[in-house]
Amino acid sequence: MGEEKRLEMKIRFDGKEVEFSGSADEAIRFMWNFLTEQYPLYEVLRRLTLTVNTEELLRELENIIAITPEEIIILTPREELSDKEYILLLLLKAYLEYQLDMADDYSISLREISYRSGEPSGTVSGRLSELVSDGWVRRVARGRYEITLLGIKRLRETLIPDLQASGG
Numbered sequence: 001m002g003e004e005k006r007l008e009m010k011i012r013f014d015g016k017e018v019e020f021s022g023s024a025d026e027a028i029r030f031m032w033n034f035l036t037e038q039y040p041l042y043e044v045l046r047r048l049t050l051t052v053n054t055e056e057l058l059r060e061l062e063n064i065i066a067i068t069p070e071e072i073i074i075l076t077p078r079e080e081l082s083d084k085e086y087i088l089l090l091l092l093k094a095y096l097e098y099q100l101d102m103a104d105d106y107s108i109s110l111r112e113i114s115y116r117s118g119e120p121s122g123t124v125s126g127r128l129s130e131l132v133s134d135g136w137v138r139r140v141a142r143g144r145y146e147i148t149l150l151g152i153k154r155l156r157e158t159l160i161p162d163l164q165a166s167g168g
Contacts, residue, residue: 005101013038025053050149054099060156064163065093072097076163078118083127085159086117091137091147092155107146 007027009020011034020030032046066073072093078086090113091106098106110128114121128145131137136151147155 025055050153052149052152054096057152057156058096060160060164061096063167064089064160065096067100071102072100080166083117083119083123084131087113087124087127087131088136088147088151088155088159090116091145092152095147095152105146107140107144110143110145113145 005024006021007024009027009031011018018034020027022030036046064076066075074089074093091108094103094108095106097103110121110124114124117124128137132139136148136154137145138148140146
């Protein structure tokens, strides 16, 4: 999976200087906290900004996915999920592989989704169109798709709790 990358930051603002070193997620939180001290409006913006804490998300996915050195595996049996749910999990899998430095990007092709889901490309294309219309998925290139932050948020609110309750 690779060594955790560390980010070093130095911020100078209005006569103040602060330094920080940590993971990218920690650095973002540090920067937001610093800015909210300087500008209270940033606190409002922080609450309105949609972000994903990868560590929390991975904890929520315990017994739903497994991580191997090569890839992330979806443990939930395909037959227990609707077409849309499985497509979303495949897109989430690609997103997490990217976040964990297991992939160069997190878009995947319609052909790959069709192959992995076992569904005809016409069915997959229709479901992807619905998910794009709902804002859960974004088409990034001809035949390539990625999950949006809204899609991850909605999965965390709906499907993931249901899968946790059923034991994965």
